[in-house]
Amino acid sequence: MFLKFLWMMKLTKTLKTKKSNFNAGELPPRCSLNAMKILIIEDDKETRDYVSTGLKEAAHSVDLAKDGYEGLILAKEGTYDLLIVDRMLPGLDGLSLLKTLRMANCNTPALFLTTMCGIDDRVEGLNAGADDYLVKPFAFSELSARVNALLRRPRETVGQKILQTAELEINLLKRVVKRNGQIIDIQPTEFRLLEYLVRHAGQVVTRTMLLENVWDFHFDPKTNIVETHISRLRSKLNTGNKSDLIHTVRGSGYIIHEST
């Protein structure tokens, strides 16, 4: 018990030095929309380096924690835009860490990393207060898409009736889609698919993200239903020889933005 206390003291100290270092650094937090401050709590060095290198390349500033207690102390500072938390951590596991943070009213968005054998981890993670989850091993493009989705999460859109992007207008109440003012007849599933894409306009949305959020499918289907549905939606949006709005990002997913 006493040892643990000493250890915590030591941690707090390192934390303080880290913080001051950071303040002196040339990258102040929230300097732009793209550069976000992300904390990675992960004990596996390989994964940690893989994730942090990628995120740094995307111009985010990254802090690292090797175990649950260190992660908790850093996260409690509350200056992060996003937490990436591994399920299995030495000391304090990911679930308890998230629960503790949420109980302490720390609402920093959190992405939960689970192993592929733990099929119950997803529900547990979301219940504990995670905003999204990702099954290891993952492609960096998948992580990056989810990180972006979390960072640029649209602020609460309750009461918002109309979504607009590019030439598209989606009326959420009337369930009507218009392109350049022209009504497009689409199916309910296609509507949900389009709504999700538009809500994340300008961001890459992966196949898995669509499966989870549009269809609520939490398994890997053999058949690529996303591709089929996207191509149908695409052709419907493109009636009248219009240019593509939904673009395929090779190896990652789809993105909706103004055609150039």
Next chain:
Amino acid sequence: MNLPNFFSAISFKLSALYLILFLCSFLSIGITVYWLTQRSLEAQLKDTIEAEANRLKTEFDADGIAELQNEIEEVTERNSHTLFEYGVIDQNGHLLAGTLNNFQFSEGWQLVMRTPDSKQPEKNKPHPFYNRVIALSNHIWLGVGHDGKLLQAAGEAVIKAFTGGFVLVIFLGACGGFYISSAFLRKIESITKSTQTIIAGDLSHRLPVSKNRDELDNLALLLNLMLDKISSLIENIQQVSNDIAHDLRTPISHLKFRLENALTKSLSAEQYTERVAFAIEEIDTILTTFSAMLRISQIESGSRRSGFKTVNFSDIVIAVSDALNPVAEEQEKTIHLAIEKSIVLKGDKELLTQLVFNLLDNAILHTPKNTRIKISLQSSNTHTELMVADNGSGIDEAYHQKVFQRFYRLEQSRSTPGNGLGLSIVAAIAELHDGTLTLLDNKPGLKIILRLPNQ
């Protein structure tokens, strides 16, 4: 069977405890019998003495001291064998009649121990002597006494009998305890030996069960059932690891060849990128297989059962067919729905979705163009029945059970992508929900029926 083992055996302890309890009760019976005989014999003796003393007092009251002296002399002479002893003493201690002279001048019973002065030392055993003293007048005291030899003998007989019995009980108890213990230990011993054989690796070995069907046999039967279950699980695991070894080695070695090939040849940057992309794709396939396997074993472990909730099965089937309908259309196949609305059951929504998805996906994937796929869902009082039927080429009846085996792929479907785990997952999910899967010939085509219990 070694000795320390024997003494620490539960059966031995139990029989020892029984023996001690039995001895205690035996002892208390002995004490009671002894006490009762002594009391009744003593009462009888005292009655006789009392009667004799009263007779002599009446004699004295009627005819005086002289007549009493006569009577005593007469009685002593006539009935020397009665062993009554008399004594009449005046206040100065003079013996007026009889032989008893050393008693106190107070009315009541006086008990003394006498040691006869005999020549045979073994007969010189002290014995009790009962003496009844009565005041005949103010100055004269009458004492009538009788020895308690009979009483003593009876007591000794009782003690002797019970001591003998005691020894016999100890002997029989010890023998019985030993017999029971050793029989019990023999049984335990044989169970232990069998267990050791099993631990040593012979999983086909079973515990011995005798015809008696006692508690130990019942336990052994139960353990045998457990062993059956364990060995079938182990067989399953062995099967799975063989499957993994076999079915993953192929893609991994392909991958290795390609990478080695890429390394030895000088390729352009573009070609390298292509090879790397291919390698990643291959690894993804392997990972998918892995996660499918892990998923199956997690489902089979039954841990998801605790998370069962009421789910709308109709909605699930509709959602899945909705998701797959464009795929079917793309492949020029049609899906026809006959779904009873709002069928609810207890289950895992995510897994049931996957079950329906895999069934329908299979029907789309493994059938020729222009196939009609029919999905029907209906519920009776006891069961919910989901049917996925197609009029495609069907499956030979000989393979109906094999398709649920892990990694099993029919010859006709080897060309289509897949890992041979889709229907294994279906089978595992069905079993988790206590459901049954039946494959039927749809003439032509295949009909798969899933029956789920409603409660």
